[in-house]
Amino acid sequence: MTDHRTGTREEWLAARLELLDEEKALTRRGDELARKRQELPWVRIDKEYRFETDDGTASLAELFRGRSQLLVYHFMFGPDYRAGCPSCSAIADGFDGFVPHLAHHGVTLCAVSRAPLAKLQAYKRRMGWSFPWASSFDSAFNYDFHVAHTKEEWDSGAVEYNFRTMDIRPEPGEDEDAMDVGTDFATYRREGPGMSAFALEDGVVFHTYSTYERGLDILWGMYQWLDRAPLGRNETGLWWRRRDEYDEPV
CATH class of the missing domain: 1.20.5 (Single alpha-helices involved in coiled-coils or other helix-helix interfaces)
Incomplete structure (x- = not known):
């Protein structure tokens, strides 16, 4: 019973x-x-950012792909990672399928990561995704939007993330497997997840919104389903994996 x-x-x-x-x-x-x-007030973006995409080098305006709105998912995949963050991967599993629906509503959804484009393309093939994914490897974009942090910021314990300054260095003994991305914890955590929104009017790009940490919960479709399951999230740790890494396929 x-x-x-x-x-x-x-x-x-x-x-x-x-x-x-x-x-x-x-x-x-x-x-x-x-x-x-x-x-929210829109903030004009005058800085020139360059990205590497499947179609070649692109500006931030060109990431819109001819549409007036751009949603960027800041995917945790640093240059030293061997694979994308499992949490970001689970989120991407959810949004991959509705990218075409957004596109037909005037909105481009694009992931951006600091890893070189070849790494992103290989991982995208592995996971079977089709959404646009741009590399900001040689750009300050991730740093300016506070989803990447320098070693100096990390070492000082003064990282700006989620609209506040915080120390995200682990306590002694907490430096674990860095979510299985092939790096030490410090290298892994100098990247952070988030999403940002932009508008394009008369050739000018505006930043309109960003969110981080649990502000991403609503974008993580898996959790919206679990919150309605009989046992809820029912978590005692990091239970999820990349979808091709579970012991048994379902």
Whole structure:
């Protein structure tokens, strides 16, 4: 027998309707926050960034691919990684399929990482993805948007991430396998996940929004499903893997 509280259908329905009121309030609050995101002031980008793409060298404006809006997923894949971050990979599994839908709504979704393009292309083939992925290897883009940190910043314990200065160096004994990307922890964690949004008007690029850390939860489709499963996230550690690394295929 289960240890979880049980009840009749009528008891379940009464509790579900009560919860429904709270879910509707959360949805309305989410709609309000979405409007406030769109009302943020836009910041003009005058700096010249160059990226390597499947189609050659591109500017930030060219990453829009002729559309007026650009969403960038800051994918953790540093130059020294042997493979992409498993967490970013799980997120990418989710957004790969809806890139065409966004494109037909005037929005380009593109991942950007500091690893050289050849590494990104090889990993993309391995994972079976089709979304655009650009390398910022020779660009300050990741540093300027605070998803990459210099060794000096790391060593000082003053890394700017998620709109605050923080020390993300591990405690003694916590320097583990760096999420299996083939580097030491410090090299791994000098990259960070995030997403940024940009608008293009009259040839001028504007930065409109960025989010980091748990601000990415809503973009991680797997967690939205788990939050509705009977046991929720039910986590005691990092349980997920790259989808081709589980012991048994499902």
